[in-house]
Amino acid sequence: MFKKIxxxxxxxxIIIFVIVTFxxxxxxxxxxxxxxxxxxxxxxxxxxxxxxxxxxxxxNLSKDPGDxxxxxxxxxxxxxxxxxxxxxxxxxxxxxxxxxxxxKSLVEIIxxxxxxxxxxxxxxxxxxxxxxxENNEDEFFRIKINSxxxxxxFYHPYVDSYGNLITHAEDGPIFKLDICSNIDWVQSDERxxxxxxxxxxxxxxxxxxxxxxxxxxxxxxKRTGLLDDAITKISDEGKTLYKKSIFDILIEGKVIKYNHxxxxxxxxxxxxxxxxxxxxxxxxxxxxxxxxxxINTIVLYxxxxxxxxxxxxxxxxxxxxxxxxxxxxxxxxxxxxLFTKNGPKNENVEILIYNFTNDTFSKSFKNSIEEISIKTxxxxxxxxxxxxSILIEEQQKGRxxxxxxxxxxxxxxxxxxxxxxxxxxxxxRIINNIEHVKKLRNEINNKNCK
Numbered sequence: 001m002f003k004k005i006x007x008x009x010x011x012x013x014i015i016i017f018v019i020v021t022f023x024x025x026x027x028x029x030x031x032x033x034x035x036x037x038x039x040x041x042x043x044x045x046x047x048x049x050x051x052x053x054x055x056x057x058x059x060n061l062s063k064d065p066g067d068x069x070x071x072x073x074x075x076x077x078x079x080x081x082x083x084x085x086x087x088x089x090x091x092x093x094x095x096x097x098x099x100x101x102x103x104k105s106l107v108e109i110i111x112x113x114x115x116x117x118x119x120x121x122x123x124x125x126x127x128x129x130x131x132x133x134e135n136n137e138d139e140f141f142r143i144k145i146n147s148x149x150x151x152x153x154f155y156h157p158y159v160d161s162y163g164n165l166i167t168h169a170e171d172g173p174i175f176k177l178d179i180c181s182n183i184d185w186v187q188s189d190e191r192x193x194x195x196x197x198x199x200x201x202x203x204x205x206x207x208x209x210x211x212x213x214x215x216x217x218x219x220x221x222k223r224t225g226l227l228d229d230a231i232t233k234i235s236d237e238g239k240t241l242y243k244k245s246i247f248d249i250l251i252e253g254k255v256i257k258y259n260h261x262x263x264x265x266x267x268x269x270x271x272x273x274x275x276x277x278x279x280x281x282x283x284x285x286x287x288x289x290x291x292x293x294x295i296n297t298i299v300l301y302x303x304x305x306x307x308x309x310x311x312x313x314x315x316x317x318x319x320x321x322x323x324x325x326x327x328x329x330x331x332x333x334x335x336x337x338l339f340t341k342n343g344p345k346n347e348n349v350e351i352l353i354y355n356f357t358n359d360t361f362s363k364s365f366k367n368s369i370e371e372i373s374i375k376t377x378x379x380x381x382x383x384x385x386x387x388x389s390i391l392i393e394e395q396q397k398g399r400x401x402x403x404x405x406x407x408x409x410x411x412x413x414x415x416x417x418x419x420x421x422x423x424x425x426x427x428x429r430i431i432n433n434i435e436h437v438k439k440l441r442n443e444i445n446n447k448n449c450k
Contacts, residue, residue: 024049068151069098069105071398071422075414078399081115083411087404088113091385092437095400096154096167096426100417105153105426107165109444112430115411119444121165123181125152132173132188156196156427158204161439163447166204166236168192170426174206174234180449185238190230195321195427199233199275200285203241207270208232214245229270231288231303242303246270246292249301253308269293271320272381280327282356283309289322289330298322298332298354314361316352321381328356331364331384337377346377351390365390368407374399385432398422402430 027045089112098105109119126149157167163179173188174196190208197205210217210228217228231249233242246268250256272291276283283300287309290299296319298312321333334350351364369392379395388405398415416422431437 069100069153069424071415071424072396073422074397075399075422076416076420078412078414078416080416081411081413083115084409087410089432090434090437091430091432092118092440093428093430094157094159095413095428096157097398097415097428098153098423098426100415100421100423103150107154107157107159107167109159109440115413118441119163119179119447121154121157121177121181123177123183125149127183128152128169128173128175128186131183131186132175135173135186135188153424153426155194156429158196158198158429159431159440161436161443163440163443167196168206170194171209174204174238176236176238179443179447187234187238187240189240190232190243192232194270195272195274197273197275200277202236204234204236205273205275205288206232206234207273208243210243210245214248216251217245217247227266229266229268231270231273231290231301244303244306246290249290249299249306249308252306253301255299255308255311267294272322274322274324276324280324282328283324289324291319291322291332293318293320293335298330310356312354314352314354316350318378320379323382323384325353325384330354330356331382333380333382335377335380344377346375349374349376349380349382349392349394351382351392365403365407368403368409372401372403372409374401379427381427383429385430391428391430393425393428395425395427398425400425400428 024045027041091112093110093112095108095110096105097108104125107121108117110116111118129149129152152169152172154167155170157165159165164184165177166174168174170193171191173186174192175186176184178184190210192206192208194207199205208230210230212218213228214230217226229246230243231246232240235241250268269292270290271293272289274289276285276287276289279285284302286302286304288301288303290301292299296313296317298319299308300310300312301308316332316334316336318335318337319332320335323331325331330353332352332354334352336347336350338345338347348369350366350369353362353364354360355362374392374394376394376396381393381395383391385391389410390403392401392403393399394401400413402410404410414422415425431440
C-alpha cells in the first residue's frame with residue numbers, strides 16, 4: 001500500500017526540516033527583538049508563528065466574549081478591594097473598566113469616602129457605533145473592527161461638574177454623554193486613542209490617527225505604511241478646532257529627518273497630550289507636552305507658533321503619561337520596558353521627575369513602588385493629587401493603587417470578577433477639586449434619568 005522510501009531521502013528531509021525550523025525561528029526573533037529586520041519575510045514569519053495563538057484566542061472569545069479585555073493574572077489571589085487605612089477623602093474616582101461579569105465596558109463614579117459606586121454610565125454602545133459610521137466618510141475607518149460592541153472601551157473619561165462625560169473608544173470615535181448616558185454628540189472624523197485632557201479654554205486635546213494623512217506623511221507612507229499620529233483639539237460641542245501630524249511637528253521643528261524613522265508601522269506612538277493650563281518658568285499657557293513612546297521622548301510644543309521648545313530624552317523607556325507638577329518640573333510615568341539582547345525585560349515602573357532648571361531627573365515614590373512591585377509594559381498612568389499622594393494604574397494587570405505622600409499604600413483595587421478573572425482598566429482619574437466634587441455630587445443626587 002505504501003512505497004518504501006530510501007533512507008537517505010528521509011535523512012535529507014529531516015535535515016532540511018531542521019534547517020528551515022532554525023531559519024524560521026531566527027526570522028521570528030529578528031522581527032521581535034532584532035536591530036535588523038528582513039522586511040516582509042520576517043513579518044510573514046511572525047504572522048505564521050502567531051496563528052496557533054490567534055486560533056486559541058478565537059476559541060476563547062467564542063466561550064467568553066470579554067476574553068480580549070482580559071488582564072494578566074498576577075493579582076489573582078488579591079482581594080478586589082483592600083483598604084489599608086482610611087483617609088475619609090472628599091474626592092471622586094472616575095473608574096473606567098471592562099466588566100467581566102457583563103462583558104462590557106462601563107464608567108463608574110466612586111466616592112472615595114467609602115469606595116461606594118454613586119453613579120454609573122452605561123450607554124447604548126450600538127447607537128454610538130451607528131452614529132460614528134453615519135458621520136464618517138473615510139473608507140479606511142473600520143469602526144466595526146476596531147471598536148465593536150465586545151471590544152468597545154471608554155478610554156480616559158473626563159467628567160465635568162454637570163455629570164457630562166467625554167471619552168473615546170480606543171482607536172475609534174470620541175463622544176459625549178450626559179449624566180443619564182444619553183448621547184450628546186459623536187465625532188468620528190479620525191480614529192482617536194489614549195489620553196483625554198482639558199485645556200484652559202475648555203477644549204480637549206486627544207491623540208488621533210490622521211486619515212487622510214498629512215502631506216509629509218503621504219510621501220513617506222507609500223514606502224513604509226506608517227501610522228500618522230496627530231494632536232487634535234476638540235471643543236466641548238464636538239467640533240474639531242485644530243489638528244496636526246506628529247510627523248510634521250518633528251520634521252518642521254528639525255527634531256528628526258526622514259531617515260530617523262525606523263520603527264515599523266507606529267514610529268512615534270503618541271500616548272499623552274498634556275496641555276499647559278498656566279504660565280510656568282519654561283512654558284506658557286496653551287503649550288503642550290507630548291509623550292512619544294516609541295522614541296522614548298517628551299516634546300514641549302507651542303501650537304500657536306508651530307514651535308518645538310524642548311525635546312527631552314533620558315532614562316525612560318516606553319513611557320506613558322506626562323504631567324506638570326510645578327512651575328519648573330514635570331513627572332513622567334516610565335514603563336521601564338527594556339529591549340535587551342536576550343529579549344524584552346519588564347522592570348518596575350518609575351515616577352520620574354524632570355527639573356527644567358538644571359536638566360536633571362529624580363525618582364519619586366521609589367521605595368513604595370519597589371516594595372509593592374508595580375509593572376506594566378504598556379499603558380498605565382500616574383496622577384499626583386493635591387495632598388502629595390499619587391494614583392497609579394497598572395493597566396495590563398487590572399490594578400489601581402493610591403499611595404499617600406509618606407509612601408504608604410492607602411488602598412488597592414483589582415478589577416476582578418467573582419470567579420477570579422481579571423480585566424483591563426482603561427485610564428481612570430480622581431477629581432479632587434473641591435468645587436468640582438461638590439457640584440458633581442449635587443448633580444448625581446438630583447439627577448432625573450428615565
